[in-house]
Amino acid sequence: MRTETSKLSKVDVSRRNLITGTGKAVVGAAIISAGGGLISKADATVTPEQTPWGYTKLDPKKTADLAYENWYKNYCCYAVSAAILDQLREKIGGPYDHLPAEAFIWGHGGAVGWGTLCGTLTGAGIVTSFAAGKKGEEILNDVIAWYGETELPIYKPAKPKAVFKHTNVSDSPLCHISVGKWMKKEGVALKSPERKDRCARVAADVAFHTVTLLNKFADGEFEMESDSQSAEYGITAQNNCMECHGNDVPEPKGI
Numbered sequence: 001m002r003t004e005t006s007k008l009s010k011v012d013v014s015r016r017n018l019i020t021g022t023g024k025a026v027v028g029a030a031i032i033s034a035g036g037g038l039i040s041k042a043d044a045t046v047t048p049e050q051t052p053w054g055y056t057k058l059d060p061k062k063t064a065d066l067a068y069e070n071w072y073k074n075y076c077c078y079a080v081s082a083a084i085l086d087q088l089r090e091k092i093g094g095p096y097d098h099l100p101a102e103a104f105i106w107g108h109g110g111a112v113g114w115g116t117l118c119g120t121l122t123g124a125g126i127v128t129s130f131a132a133g134k135k136g137e138e139i140l141n142d143v144i145a146w147y148g149e150t151e152l153p154i155y156k157p158a159k160p161k162a163v164f165k166h167t168n169v170s171d172s173p174l175c176h177i178s179v180g181k182w183m184k185k186e187g188v189a190l191k192s193p194e195r196k197d198r199c200a201r202v203a204a205d206v207a208f209h210t211v212t213l214l215n216k217f218a219d220g221e222f223e224m225e226s227d228s229q230s231a232e233y234g235i236t237a238q239n240n241c242m243e244c245h246g247n248d249v250p251e252p253k254g255i
């Protein structure tokens, strides 16, 4: 990555007002829109503390291809975050020049192998936050809901590194459950080439879907579809209540 520090040391007060304000302002040839999050590379003098840093529309298919290849470098969380951040660094630059996706490798295996949030979703959350700020949380909410209810993987690599038979609906964003259900169906081990390729393809799918929603956001057309989990259930939760509680799902103490 490039190491341009000049842009970082400069706090452009007038630009800050433009970026944090609402609506659109034309600066030189560039259109800056806080709502749509569009910033041209030439004018990207926002500093790291001024998040969100902006977003420009990306090609979902190209992003999916990058994520698939990235998985084999540093696994799932890096796969998704780098697929998007590397392109934003190229197209927008500014503070993105100083955000190496290598810092997010830890999300692999649901946070260094603890099987919690699927690393692809951690990667998506890192990106949506830098790209879209608070609205990024809504985008992530919908990406997580989609992940749990969709038959994955969908992505078909041009040159697959392994071939396998099954797809599955995880009904959960947890790495352990998503991978575990698939491993049971496919009958393979964690270290098998098939499992690795399944996760690489899921990374491609999550990158594709995240960019699709971010592109809607850039067009000012993104509306969150899934309700907030805690508002809906009265407790922070995944949707597969009965897989853990059996028929005896406890009632929350109040919503």
Ligand code: HEC
Residues within 6 Å of the ligand: 233, 235, 237, 238, 239, 240, 241, 242, 243, 244, 245, 249, 250, 251, 252, 253
């Ligand atoms: C990954 C497993 C898992 C899932 C999925 C899950 N729970 Fe739980 N939940 C637990 C565990 C473990 C506890 C701790 C209490 C216990 O052992 O019953 C708990 C506690 C709770 C409590 C607080 C206990 C109480 O008596 O007040 C509520 C309410 C609850 N869950 C509701 C739900 C609902 C509703 C869903 C689905 C939307 C859900 N849970 C999904 C594992 C899970």
